[in-house]
Amino acid sequence: MSPADLAGVADPADPATAPAAGTPALVIVGAGPRATGVIERVAANAPELYPSSRLDIHLVDPYPPGPGRIWRAEQSPLLWMNSHAQDVTMFTDDTVETAGPVLPGPALHEWAGTDGQAFADRRTQGAYLRWVYEKAVAALPPGITVHHHARRALRLTGPPDGRQEVWLEGAEHPLPADLVILAQGHLDADLDHEQQRLSRYARRHGLVHLPPDFTADTDLSALRAGEPVLVRGFGLAFIDLMVLLTEGRGGRHEGDTYVPSGREPVLYVGSRRGVPYHAKLGYTWDDGERPPLPRYLGPDQIDELLARPDGYDFARDVWPLIEKELGFAHYHRLFTAHAERTAMAWPDFDEKYAVCPPGSPELAALVSAAVPDPADRLDLRAVDHPLDGVRHPSYDGLQDGIRAYITADLDRRHDPRTARTWLSSSDCSPCTGSWCGSATSVLGGTATSATSPRGLPGRGCGNCSRCRGPGWCGSSAPG
Numbered sequence: 001m002s003p004a005d006l007a008g009v010a011d012p013a014d015p016a017t018a019p020a021a022g023t024p025a026l027v028i029v030g031a032g033p034r035a036t037g038v039i040e041r042v043a044a045n046a047p048e049l050y051p052s053s054r055l056d057i058h059l060v061d062p063y064p065p066g067p068g069r070i071w072r073a074e075q076s077p078l079l080w081m082n083s084h085a086q087d088v089t090m091f092t093d094d095t096v097e098t099a100g101p102v103l104p105g106p107a108l109h110e111w112a113g114t115d116g117q118a119f120a121d122r123r124t125q126g127a128y129l130r131w132v133y134e135k136a137v138a139a140l141p142p143g144i145t146v147h148h149h150a151r152r153a154l155r156l157t158g159p160p161d162g163r164q165e166v167w168l169e170g171a172e173h174p175l176p177a178d179l180v181i182l183a184q185g186h187l188d189a190d191l192d193h194e195q196q197r198l199s200r201y202a203r204r205h206g207l208v209h210l211p212p213d214f215t216a217d218t219d220l221s222a223l224r225a226g227e228p229v230l231v232r233g234f235g236l237a238f239i240d241l242m243v244l245l246t247e248g249r250g251g252r253h254e255g256d257t258y259v260p261s262g263r264e265p266v267l268y269v270g271s272r273r274g275v276p277y278h279a280k281l282g283y284t285w286d287d288g289e290r291p292p293l294p295r296y297l298g299p300d301q302i303d304e305l306l307a308r309p310d311g312y313d314f315a316r317d318v319w320p321l322i323e324k325e326l327g328f329a330h331y332h333r334l335f336t337a338h339a340e341r342t343a344m345a346w347p348d349f350d351e352k353y354a355v356c357p358p359g360s361p362e363l364a365a366l367v368s369a370a371v372p373d374p375a376d377r378l379d380l381r382a383v384d385h386p387l388d389g390v391r392h393p394s395y396d397g398l399q400d401g402i403r404a405y406i407t408a409d410l411d412r413r414h415d416p417r418t419a420r421t422w423l424s425s426s427d428c429s430p431c432t433g434s435w436c437g438s439a440t441s442v443l444g445g446t447a448t449s450a451t452s453p454r455g456l457p458g459r460g461c462g463n464c465s466r467c468r469g470p471g472w473c474g475s476s477a478p479g
Contacts, residue, residue, distance in 0.1 A: 023054045027166045027175050029153045030183035031061035032068025036133045037090060038181060039146065043139035044092075045100045054143040058175055060153045060168060065146075066133030067126030070185065075216040078243045079122045082236065085109035086116030088125065090132040105132070117284065122216075149175070156180060186214075215240035225249075225263045234271035242267060274387045275405055282414030291332035296324040320358040323380060327363075328353065330378040334371065344370040375412075 028035045039057065042050075063069040081088070091105030092098060108128050109116040137146050151168040158164035158177075165174035191199065195211045202209035208222045215237050223229055223245065231238055250261030294301075301321055305312045312318060331353065335346040342349070349370050356363035371377050382388075386405075392398050 027177035031059040031065035034183035040136040066130035071126035
């Protein structure tokens with residue numbers, strides 16, 4: 001029997017696939033990577049912990065076990081992962097602290113035979129997860145059986161000290177469970193009041209409103225060619241949306257130029273920050289030490305916060321420690337990898353940094369003296385709100401400003417000479433005036449068009465690790 005047969009669909013209402021009487025049962029709701037990891041660990045520990053025991057493992061998920069919903073094969077190959085292939089693995093090695101055995105295996109790039117710095121598409125990740133799942137199932141001893149129930153779990157009942165019952169959609173009887181693991185990952189959400197209001201408004205006026213959703217599951221056919229579309233959000237989901245509505249509709253790239261198919265709508269995107277998040281780094285960290293973390297926010301500090309009789313306040317007690325920890329990592333990297341960009345020896349800076357309160361004038365003075373270039377300094381407020389206080393009097397100026405901002409971001413993050421850490425306060429370094437946008441009154445953020453001459457810059461936004469080089473993003477002209 002193949003691993004796929006072992007994981008065949010089981011119906012709790014069918015006596016042939018119902019849990020065996022008296023056999024311990026583990027029910028895992030969600031059959032994606034987390035569930036796959038649980039099965040891999042059960043298989044790894046089975047020789048020692050379950051040498052002759054019986055166990056029924058029930059996976060509840062309408063999507064295929066291994067990839068689950070997010071990484072399933074039935075989605076566009078244009079949708080990429082947000083991590084380098086070399087950073088993705090389902091196996092343990094000597095860096096993992098675990099009570100069970102370490103069983104190494106290939107990372108995604110090794111399994112797929114691709115460049116470790118590449119960003120694999122989600123279908124490739126799904127195939128990898130399916131392979132890991134089947135490998136884990138095949139490694140289980142004969143007494144441990146996996147059943148996949150291609151249904152949704154509706155509710156969980158049962159006494160606190162007794163067997164639980166997992167009720168499945170379309171099944172008359174529940175699955176009894178000695179242990180239930182909820183591994184659903186990201187959950188769908190009901191529409192909040194604002195989304196309901198927008199949906200009602202769209203219906204009254206004959207418009208289309210697509211609420212927040214997993215992009216691969218969204219029906220985009222209602223967005224017709226040439227029509228204006230307001231997009232709220234400049235993050236990961238926007239990148240998926242833009243790709244599906246440009247390349248996914250037949251657009252192509254010729255060198256640095258995007259050639260539209262004519263089937264694209266016109267996207268006007270806005271967000272609270274007004275710009276995309278930083279591009280991924282286009283180089284590897286081959287020099288400089290990794291910062292010895294944790295330093296200012298570790299187990300000791302967490303224990304102290306938890307032990308306070310009156311509790312703690314995040315803004316007052318926790319955030320300063322986070323800021324101090326991030327700053328330490330940032331400057332450790334800068335000083336060890338690019339000492340030429342600093343004006344002080346690292347031991348001296350480290351000693352003085354340790355006694356400066358977060359956000360204090362003393363800390364600002366220390367950083368100013370030790371780091372001459374403001375672009376190398378860490379300013380978390382500027383990272384979070386890069387356009388605070390910046391304005392531009394015209395729409396064209398807004399578009400030019402966005403292009404300048406994104407181009408500078410891409411250039412810096414693809415130039416190893418400026419490598420330091422993943423955070424920077426240089427978000428507004430391209431500003432040559434107040435450019436950030438007169439569209440906030442309409443969109444609540446920066447507006448831009450993804451398929452018009454006044455669209456996103458020809459260099460692309462670089463968000464979601466998706467930048468493929470100049471010209472991919474959907475802009476038909478550089479200005």
